[in-house]
Amino acid sequence: FVQRAETPDGGQELYPWVQLSGHRENFRPGLRPGTVLKLLCPCEADCLRQLTADPLLGEFVPRYFGTDGTEFLEMQDLLAEFPGCTGLMDCKMGSRTYLESELDGDPKPRRDLYNKMVEVDADAPTADEAAAQAVAKPRYMMWREQLSSTATLAFRIDGLQRLMASGRTHPVDLKRLRSRPEVSDTLAGFLEGRPDLRDAYLARLRKLRAALAPSEFFALREFIGSSLLFVHDQSPGHACVWMIDFGKIRLAPGRLSHTADWLHGNHEDGYLTGLDNLIGLFEDMQFP
Numbered sequence: 001f002v003q004r005a006e007t008p009d010g011g012q013e014l015y016p017w018v019q020l021s022g023h024r025e026n027f028r029p030g031l032r033p034g035t036v037l038k039l040l041c042p043c044e045a046d047c048l049r050q051l052t053a054d055p056l057l058g059e060f061v062p063r064y065f066g067t068d069g070t071e072f073l074e075m076q077d078l079l080a081e082f083p084g085c086t087g088l089m090d091c092k093m094g095s096r097t098y099l100e101s102e103l104d105g106d107p108k109p110r111r112d113l114y115n116k117m118v119e120v121d122a123d124a125p126t127a128d129e130a131a132a133q134a135v136a137k138p139r140y141m142m143w144r145e146q147l148s149s150t151a152t153l154a155f156r157i158d159g160l161q162r163l164m165a166s167g168r169t170h171p172v173d174l175k176r177l178r179s180r181p182e183v184s185d186t187l188a189g190f191l192e193g194r195p196d197l198r199d200a201y202l203a204r205l206r207k208l209r210a211a212l213a214p215s216e217f218f219a220l221r222e223f224i225g226s227s228l229l230f231v232h233d234q235s236p237g238h239a240c241v242w243m244i245d246f247g248k249i250r251l252a253p254g255r256l257s258h259t260a261d262w263l264h265g266n267h268e269d270g271y272l273t274g275l276d277n278l279i280g281l282f283e284d285m286q287f288p
């Protein structure tokens with residue numbers, strides 16, 4: 001859909017809304033310029049409300065505008081300041097992408113997840129899964145982690161789009177991006193050989209790291225399935241990163257380091273390990 005942004009001279013500018021992951025039906029145009037609606041999940045709405053008001057983390061999240069009543073939550077559209085956006089990337093953070101509670105109980109094996117699995121690797125299902133043509137969600141999530149850099153770098157590139165005059169490109173099969181060199185190459189492509197973008201992203205990521213470290217909100221919560229959204233355009237140094245997707249943020253039983261290895265019961269998510277790896281990758285990025 002097409003979105004509306006206010007220009008500095010008080011006019012309005014139209015731009016296409018681009019969504020890198022998740023279900024298409026979950027998003028709608030906002031109720032006012034510069035906002036977007038996302039299907040309401042009370043957990044996420046509560047989290048966004050608190051984060052918007054958080055003195056440390058507020059500047060790193062889309063501003064929360066409440067709900068439209070029952071169905072959708074309204075938040076800042078992060079693309080509104082980038083109507084001429086040329087680069088957009090979603091990095092799913094952490095070394096685990098499912099909640100501990102999702103492992104408990106006996107999840108019903110699903111046909112759609114089986115289909116998604118064989119689309120990527122026909123040999124991935126076990127004999128039982130192949131016979132049932134169904135895979136349980138935690139098993140599917142763990143398989144995705146091992147296939148991607150979630151297991152090795154504690155983050156993975158979940159979506160990436162470079163918008164060019166010629167149209168859109170989707171350069172690599174992101175599901176199989178696993179090794180550091182592969183991820184580094186993909187990040188380099190995203191940066192279009194521009195040191196100004198690397199420097200702007202690095203500065204913002206370091207600032208985020210410095211804000212997360214002392215944050216009580218962060219220390220007390222498990223951050224699962226949450227992403228960093230990277231956005232830039234063609235103006236020199238015009239790039240930004242925000243935290244998004246808070247549907248699986250849960251209060252942990254105690255304080256988390258966000259760097260320790262996960263053991264069932266300790267709720268560690270590896271979020272800061274992933275952020276440190278991301279920062280290291282940007283730091284090592286050299287341009288001729």
Ligand code: ATP
Nearest residue numbers: 019020021022023026062076077078079090244245
């Ligand atoms: P999933 O859990 O499968 O990742 P989801 O339905 O929870 O999906 P999000 O991950 O929150 O959805 O968002 C999906 C995509 O929508 C993001 O990758 C990003 O491209 C876009 N998006 C989400 N929130 C915003 C925002 N506030 N401003 C601009 N774009 C956004």
Ligand code: MG
Nearest residue numbers: 021022227245
């Ligand atoms: Mg997401």
Ligand code: MG
Nearest residue numbers: 225245246247
């Ligand atoms: Mg989500």
